[in-house]
Amino acid sequence: MHRGFRYNAGATTFAPYEEGLPLYDFFKKIDISPRTKPLKYSHIVIQNNKRIKRFLDLDSFVFELNNSHYHQKNFEFYTLIKSICDNFYKQQNYRYSKKNTAAKLSSMLSFAPFAVKFLPYLLQNAKSFIERFFGAPLDPEYQRFIDAQTLIAVQVDSSKINFLTAALALGYPFYESHYVFGGMGEIFEQMRGVMGEVRTKEDVRAVLEMRGGYEVQTQNGSFTAKNIVLNAPIFDSSKLFGKTVHKNYFDSYKKLDSGQSAFVVYMSVKKRKSYAHHYQIIEKEIFAGAISSSVFVSFSDEEDMAFGEYYSVTASLHTACSFWDGLTRGEYDKKKEALKERVTALICDKLYLKRDDIKESFSATPKSFERYIGRASLGGVIMTPKNQFFGVASNDTPFEGLYAVGDTVFAAQGWNGVVMGVRNLECTM
Ligand SMILES: Cc1cc2nc3c(=O)[nH]c(=O)nc-3n(C[C@H](O)[C@H](O)[C@H](O)COP(=O)(O)OP(=O)(O)OC[C@H]3O[C@@H](n4cnc5c(N)ncnc54)[C@H](O)[C@@H]3O)c2cc1C
Numbered sequence: 001m002h003r004g005f006r007y008n009a010g011a012t013t014f015a016p017y018e019e020g021l022p023l024y025d026f027f028k029k030i031d032i033s034p035r036t037k038p039l040k041y042s043h044i045v046i047q048n049n050k051r052i053k054r055f056l057d058l059d060s061f062v063f064e065l066n067n068s069h070y071h072q073k074n075f076e077f078y079t080l081i082k083s084i085c086d087n088f089y090k091q092q093n094y095r096y097s098k099k100n101t102a103a104k105l106s107s108m109l110s111f112a113p114f115a116v117k118f119l120p121y122l123l124q125n126a127k128s129f130i131e132r133f134f135g136a137p138l139d140p141e142y143q144r145f146i147d148a149q150t151l152i153a154v155q156v157d158s159s160k161i162n163f164l165t166a167a168l169a170l171g172y173p174f175y176e177s178h179y180v181f182g183g184m185g186e187i188f189e190q191m192r193g194v195m196g197e198v199r200t201k202e203d204v205r206a207v208l209e210m211r212g213g214y215e216v217q218t219q220n221g222s223f224t225a226k227n228i229v230l231n232a233p234i235f236d237s238s239k240l241f242g243k244t245v246h247k248n249y250f251d252s253y254k255k256l257d258s259g260q261s262a263f264v265v266y267m268s269v270k271k272r273k274s275y276a277h278h279y280q281i282i283e284k285e286i287f288a289g290a291i292s293s294s295v296f297v298s299f300s301d302e303e304d305m306a307f308g309e310y311y312s313v314t315a316s317l318h319t320a321c322s323f324w325d326g327l328t329r330g331e332y333d334k335k336k337e338a339l340k341e342r343v344t345a346l347i348c349d350k351l352y353l354k355r356d357d358i359k360e361s362f363s364a365t366p367k368s369f370e371r372y373i374g375r376a377s378l379g380g381v382i383m384t385p386k387n388q389f390f391g392v393a394s395n396d397t398p399f400e401g402l403y404a405v406g407d408t409v410f411a412a413q414g415w416n417g418v419v420m421g422v423r424n425l426e427c428t429m
Contacts, residue, residue: 022416062078082171154383263366279350343363
């Protein structure tokens, strides 16, 4: 909430959400039905004033794509992407644990069917694979289209990932994407309803090992717990622990902190005309103060009365934490305002939105996120090959009763990644 208006703070898309896939199965298992509606297309890409709807249906999407980035091999390429994704999601019988040597070995064995099936894609750099597939480097605009998609899904462009990772990033819009009524907060409220005691606005300051469990200290006192499931970023958790073994464990993951984050603009816009729920606007140049040339813009639903007579708009782009460090108050405010203005002007221009219809707008930098949720780096672990092959922390730890979930441990970013980590935790506990 901000001055009476509600916003999604970060995540706005809920995907892939369909039966048989981890996100859907997770909510089914905990007997919660998020109030959602399926979308006809996950988002609309706007590039060079052309629009590409990311339809679920392969033929419809390729038809749209060919209007902007025609290539005779487009259909063949996206058929391959879809079949890799279908096959990937069918393989659910793995476990990922680094608790000890035996657990690591058994994890490697559980991944063997994946390795066999996807080896050619795992071992090839995505950008090179794509070049070979299409027979030549792609037109720079088409390449930007692909890189903007991998950036939002796995936080990095296609030159730094293997082709399997790129295929999963390019393929998720082929599965159901849902709009969440009331915003993401409503899902957490639903979960809270079935969780027993939930404490909010209470900072965990220390987690101390004791006989048979842990003592958790907060600003309001302390309590004991047999098991702890840590949700703070793994690379920033050593400060919570007193014992050297714990500190060393968490410090060993400091290298996974990418220093990447988000700049987010929030707006309340008078409901005058219809909008799609999600747009990705791709520009040619990287924005000053950012590390990307694209902005992802999400609108609340016209009928979603949680947001009253205004659309709630959340627009985000990638930035680096370091861009916002070491500035004087004046420099920081100026830089923040300039980027907010750039993003707002772009949205108004591309989506034909009138300035007068924006009731309020404000923005958040990595510093804002650090202040409100205790972390400046956002977006989880970047899925480079080095991090993928047993570089990422598992959901169990070498310590009895200490576990971890979230986007900085297996299986990384977004609803899907976090839920896959929860499923993995269940398998390894
Ligand atoms: C701008 C943006 C847009 C995104 N869009 C999407 C999207 O559309 N769809 C999608 O699926 N994903 C999206 N993501 C990614 C998604 O939001 C994250 O991957 C997800 O929120 C990670 O969940 P988490 O639980 O690991 O971490 P968080 O959501 O960061 O939650 C961690 C929680 O731990 C709390 N915490 C930390 N330290 C302490 C402490 N010491 N004591 C008490 N509490 C503590 C924090 O306050 C926070 O509430 C987006 C991310 C960003 C930044």
